[in-house]
Amino acid sequence: MAASDQIPEPEFDYEALPSNYGLGRNMLAGAFAGIAEHSVMYPVDLLKTRMQILHPSTGGLYTGLTNAVSTIYRIEGWRTLWKGVSSVIVGAGPAHAVYFGTYEIVKDLAGGNVDDGHHPLAAALSGASATIASDALMNPFDVIKQRMQVHGSVHKTLMQCAKTVYRTEGLQAFYLSYPTTLCMTVPFTATQFVAYESISKFMNPKQDYDPFTHCMAGGLAGAFAAGITTPLDVVKTLLQTRGLAESEEIRSARGLWNAASIIKKRFGWGGFLRGMRPRIISTMPSTAICWTSYEMAKAYFKEQSLD
Secondary structure: OOHHHHOOHHHHOOOOOOOOOOHHHHHHHHHHHHHHHHHHOHHHHHHHHHHHOOOOOHHHOOOOHHHHHHHHHHHOOHHHHHOOHHHHHHHHHHHHHHHHHHHHHHHHHOOOOOOOOOOHHHHHHHHHHHHHHHHHHHHHHHHHHHHHHOOOOOOOOHHHHHHHHHHHHOHHHHOOOHHHHHHHHHHHHHHHHHHHHHHHHHHOOOOOOOHHHHHHHHHHHHHHHHHHOHHHHHHHHHHHOHHHOOOHHHHOOOOHHHHHHHHHHHHOHHHHHOOHHHHHHHHHHHHHHHHHHHHHHHHHHHHHHOO
16 A cells, blocks of 8 residues: 555644644644744834823834834834843743634534534634633733833833732732733634634635645734724723823723723724734734744644654
């Protein structure tokens, strides 16, 4: 019998997991994807955070994306664009391992792997479940990251920032934005997963491993989801950086609705679109990188499990 005749058909099915694939390998693929995504696009994420701050100090005032880059380079230097990256590297690996592990488990339980058909409900449910689980782990790291990203931040390291926030604001500071984060990330992830599954099946009906398809589908899905959830991201940023604000009203923001009312009162409806361009610009390639890295690692582990 030829060697090619011994390769089982499931090797080419990227929607269903082989019986001996294992959750650990799936989570390892997710961790690899998360670290790759956040590390590569971190400077643009920093620009987004800077542009969403409601009342920045003088050196943190920007008129646009290009102005933000030139101002940071002139005043603070290029290294500032990577300030706080240690937080996402430490948090993104475990969080994305949980993210993609939950995604695959729930998708399988919801019937998303039953056949080659389109299962948008299963994709949405698995995406929502994945983000609820992973955000519980990632939210504190996200708070630390944004505290280190803002202009004039005195925080130099992950641990120093975490200790300072805990000592001055308590444990709640790390999870104050969690409900708002879920209000944003659940529809974001559900929309992204449905879009990714739909675009992937349209571009690649046979579901073969195809890096170009994974890259394009991931990028388009991420850009669409990022655009419609930007208002909630602005609210989340206010809550996560409130401890650094000079305004007492912002420092005492209590939750989603209170933060939203502050933004509306001070900037009108346009305030909810602050940072939309860098958010889309960063999310589109980051989701493309994430899905491409995930599918690449997934393909590698599947090939190993079938040997």
